[in-house]
Amino acid sequence: MGTTARRVILALCASSSGAAGLQIPFLSPTSQTPVQVANDTKPLINSTAIQELISGERLMVRAKKMFEIAKLGESEYNHPTRVIGSAGHLGTLNYIYETILQLGDYYTISNQSFPAVSGNVYESRLVLGNHVSKSAAPMGLTPPTKDKQPVHGDVVLVKNDGCAYSDYPAEVAGNIAFILRGTCPFGTKSEHAGRAGAVAAIVYNYEKDNVQGTLGNPSPFHVATFGLSGEEAEPIIKKLKNKDRVDAIAYIDAEVKSILTVNIIAQTTQGDPDNCVMLGGHSDSVAEGPGINDDGTGTMSLLEVATQLTKFSVNNCVRFAWWAGEEEGLLGSDYYIYSLPAVENKKIRLFMDYDMMASPNFAYQIYNATNAVNPTGSEELRDLYIDWYTKQGLNYTFIPFDGRSDYDGFIRNGVPGGGIATGAEGIKTKKEEKMFGGKAGEWYDPCYHQLCDNVGNVNEKAWVVNTKLIAHSVATYARSFKGFPKRSSLTASSIYDRQTKYHGSKLFI
Known part of the structure; x- marks a missing residue:
């Protein structure tokens, strides 16, 4: 473990055990903007070239590492978990930080600490009549x-x-x-x-x-x-x-507590800092399990793409984010975007969300983001995913852009957004069985938010395909925003506000 990374994880552990506050320096959005660094020794980013560097073997090595990290949560939860506040989540943060640190001066790293609310229900029962x-x-x-x-x-x-x-x-x-x-x-x-x-x-x-x-x-x-x-x-x-x-007996044994946790942001030191490609996944799991698919796969895909990107130069800056507290209600991504000054917000040309990339009973899902409902540019991003799947000879399907993941805060703050997924607790249809294989009538991820979301719960084929698509999305916009709409708003449309009833994995209305 590197010295700087060790300081980070020790500070996190100190805060979680009752220290006065998180010792990690908070970098303001302005100070997160790097100085542009010239680099003439690396080829300009090329989509085909970076896709060829993605391998299932490398991803599965990361998955096994992530599961070992989740085991750090066993002493408190009696099973592997990476829920915020747990040793498993602290270990995840350390793994992300140290992986980026090892890539040298290609990235600047910032750690954004924020207060988060954590809730656990230990037992409950409702008797009606x-x-x-x-x-x-x-x-x-x-x-x-x-x-x-x-x-x-x-x-x-x-x-x-x-x-x-x-x-x-x-x-x-x-x-x-x-x-x-x-x-x-x-x-x-x-x-x-x-x-x-x-x-x-x-x-x-x-x-x-x-x-x-x-x-x-x-x-x-x-x-x-x-x-x-x-x-x-x-x-x-x-x-x-x-x-x-009608009489009733209600019983809930639960705990709601406030903790401090951390978003990790890594941005290329090269590339136009006023035109940033941004993408993210969440670093935490639910308390019930290790979260290797949800969203270990998104976390690890971003790490792998960030690693392979260092072999290339970029014209536009690329900003990777690993959000904490997604499972508690998109806490980290909300904190980040709502605290971002308007001038910094406008530098983000688009945000791409990558959550659950390898569900075992997968479908290749694209968020159906349109310019009519979402910030202008969302539809162009959606079409990039469509074009890529089509050129690979792969089927795809659309899913609602309904606030269930970390894109929500960005859309509400005028940033064009979109993403891909492979399915959670939804049920695969007969039509989708023909399109993607797997089993109709079963969840896309039978272990969604459960203890069995372990290394055996990922479909390596789907994971490789989608990590290549993530690499393609980064390469496309890191090279050029030609033809992509300029930023035009700092708010969501009233249609999105009315239609969106989720904030994370749970309904809030």
């Missing part, structure tokens, strides 16, 4: 029930969709609020329920499906909150509207 709920799921960042013990009360139907405090009848006090999903954030509903005196809250879906949501930024008025499927809610609603009593 005389049966244990099958669909009830605690909201992300929910507080526990009082004293981490079961609470009892009647289920009280809230008016409308619970977005106004006046929707909560007096009967909610001391009981369990039953709230329709819709219109406003789940956190707002939970906060209103808490202010009204509820001992717990249940947000039920207007569709038959379950609700996997998050309360977002913690509030002292949040109460223990579950999501419930519309199918399970339907008979309860009928009883409540008929004035029949």
Whole structure:
């Protein structure tokens, strides 16, 4: 381990064990801009040449290394994990930092520390009437029930969709609020329920499906909150509207705490610093597993492309980012882009998101970003992916650009964006089975957010293909932005705001 890298990881470990603050220097967005360095000894970046340097063997070596790092989390979590705040995540940060450090002066490295909220649910149960709920799921960042013990009360139907405090009848006090999903954030509903005196809250879906949501930024008025499927809610609603009593027992043992964590940014010292190609993946996993596909594969693809890029010169600067806290709600990428001054924001010509590159039951997925809804240039990036897959003779499919990964903050701040993926908990269709192989009717990643997301959970073929495409995307724009639209805005369109109901992997509305 290099001396500088050792200082970084020791500072991180000190902060996580209760030190006064993170010792890593915060580099402002302005100071992250490097001085342009002349380099006439390397050939100008060429897409074909850098793609040829990508190999499955090198990627799999990185995957095995990442799994060993995840094992550092075993002492605290009893299984491998790279969740923020864990030794596994600290080890991941060290691995990223030291890998870039070993590439010499090709990159400048900056470490952006920021406060993050971490939430864990250890145990939960919801009993409605005389049966244990099958669909009830605690909201992300929910507080526990009082004293981490079961609470009892009647289920009280809230008016409308619970977005106004006046929707909560007096009967909610001391009981369990039953709230329709819709219109406003789940956190707002939970906060209103808490202010009204509820001992717990249940947000039920207007569709038959379950609700996997998050309360977002913690509030002292949040109460223990579950999501419930519309199918399970339907008979309860009928009883409540008929004035029949439904009692319930709610129990959540959870913890919500604030920690400090780190984004790592690496930028080429060469290339026009006023026209940057930016790409990122997230360095953390969920607490439940090691996260080798999600998003170890994106993390490692970026490291491999950053490594191979050093063999070339570039005309435009390239900025790699490894975000922390994605699984907690896109915390790192949000912190970065929202703290960036407007003049620095405009230097980012586009942002490319690479999250889950090697799902075992994969489909080659392209975010369906259009200029009609997203910042101008997003559609041109989408078309670059289409053209590449087409030229390789590969099928592809479109997926919604719906806020589920780290591109969201960039789109909301006017940066053109897009990306590719291979699928998470979605179910592969018969048509996709014909297009990509694999098994219809099963998740793209059967180990999504689970302990089995280990080295055996990556499809090497898909990973190599997509890492080559990442290299192609970098090479294309590092060489030239000819024909790519100029930056025109610092905000998202109202259409994107209205349509986007995810902020990370969980619904927030």
